[in-house]
Amino acid sequence: MPLTYDELCRRTRERDRSLREKIMSLDEAAALVPDGAWVGIGGSTMSRTPMALVWALIRAGRRNVVCSRGISSSEGELLFASGASRHLITSWFSLGIVWGVSRIMRAYTESNRAIFEEWSHMAMGMRFRAGAMGVPFLPMRSMLGSDVIAQLPEAKAIDCPFTGEKLVLVPALNPDFALIHVQRCDAYGNAQIDGLPFMDLDLAMAASRVILTTERVVSNDQIRRRPDHTKIPFFAVDAVVEVPFGCAPHECYGVYEPLFEHLDRYANALKPDPEQGIRDYLERYFYEPKTWTEYLDRLGLAELLDAARRGKTIYDD
């Protein structure tokens, strides 16, 4: 059910939206998110995934977080396998074409240990957009006649009061928290996103609170030199964490591409016994490292440098 407008307004009113510095550590940011919270995850598939925040939530032992994302990938597998989430609202959930269907998604959903609630990709977008607009739903024209809508009691097929045409109404999604990774933002949270924005602008404005991770914290002066690049305004942001390589092993547009070799190894390690494979992976990459830098150290300098070289080729031929 979408939030009532009273509740939506109350949540906005009670936030400290003053112009203030919001820089904190990854652990402090993760501590803002309680068990059972509704969390919208920015980026899409393997691009601009807020991996460092996912990493921090899993390490903090968070439970029963209800996640939503346009398209989900390995971060969804890690959230399921760690027990941090048992419910993912998304349009597509697997690794990527070269790695086949997610074995973890299959294992958890086929045994009913976790829910993969499937909406069409545009429906996910319209749900975040309705949330961002402060309205309880938006109409759209796909999903009609399919079994996708038949599985979704929250989506309503109606006759348009103006034209009489059939439409689908999808309810606003106003997550308690949005987790979004950006290329740069200032200490106040004015955030600039390069390349594909996915649904992150709507997600940020829909959420009750926004936690940003950023490749770099820059000065407010730098932000003001290119205000056309600013996509999320500071007053919508509650926390800023500077995390270099904060999407790794996924990509951050123009900064680094996915760490393909690492992802190959990850997918191969999950083949013989997916659940044991991902437990070992979580142990080695999520629980054992004491800091994000140590995590990056385990990903390996050679692969990080190669990913960064490939990432920058979008600007430098």
Added chain:
Amino acid sequence: MTTEAPYTASELLAVMSARLLRDGQVVFAGVGIPLLAATLAQRLHGPGLTILFEGGTIGAYVEPGQLPPSTNEQRCTRRANMVLGSTDVLLLLQRGYVDVGFMGGAQIDQYGNLNSSFIGRPERPVTRLPGTGGGNDIASLTQMIVAMKHEKRRFVEQVDFVTSPGFLSGGDSRRTAGLAAGGMFRVVTDLGLLGFDEQSKRMNLLALHPGVNASEVQANTGFELLTAPDLPLTEAPTDNELAVLRHLDPDRLYTA
């Protein structure tokens, strides 16, 4: 294939579906064979073909050997005309700017309905598949080309789950359900080219690939195919088509 062909089934799919795309069209392509075939068409005969990806790319120009893992990574945007939000690129379908939707499928039925969600019953699936992504939106809102391997387990009388609507239960049921635009146009397989009967909306066989006969296609199809008595043969992939294709996918990421 009855004889050893100098190309893989995936390469045949890519070439045959690339030929269906026309210069000047706007095509919304999914990852895999559709992305590759659209790029191939762009390089062969469609320099003015505009490729859209659901990650938010307009006018993609994917580079040889730089195929993306999905349609959401930066590789999709290189030399594109525009990047925009994924919701906004999907809304272009709804607004009517897209001529052709182009995707693959795990399972298809006689009315062109696609399943990429569940094998078996949704409440107790044998296999949970990755889901719709933008597939439902594309198939709901525009004319569709589907490229997939021709196997009996994939070509079924009725899909277990309608993820992306074709002609639903045939006739005018698609329109009655409220889907006023689009519908299935062509299904390209490694055995032939298929379309849909104008009235009944049942799948029909339109052409055979070299070395394939109609009974072979029927034997690999889980429902009765409408078939004309004299079926044309498609022209085998040319050396040039295969050379450009292999240049685009030298590591055979999509065409293994």
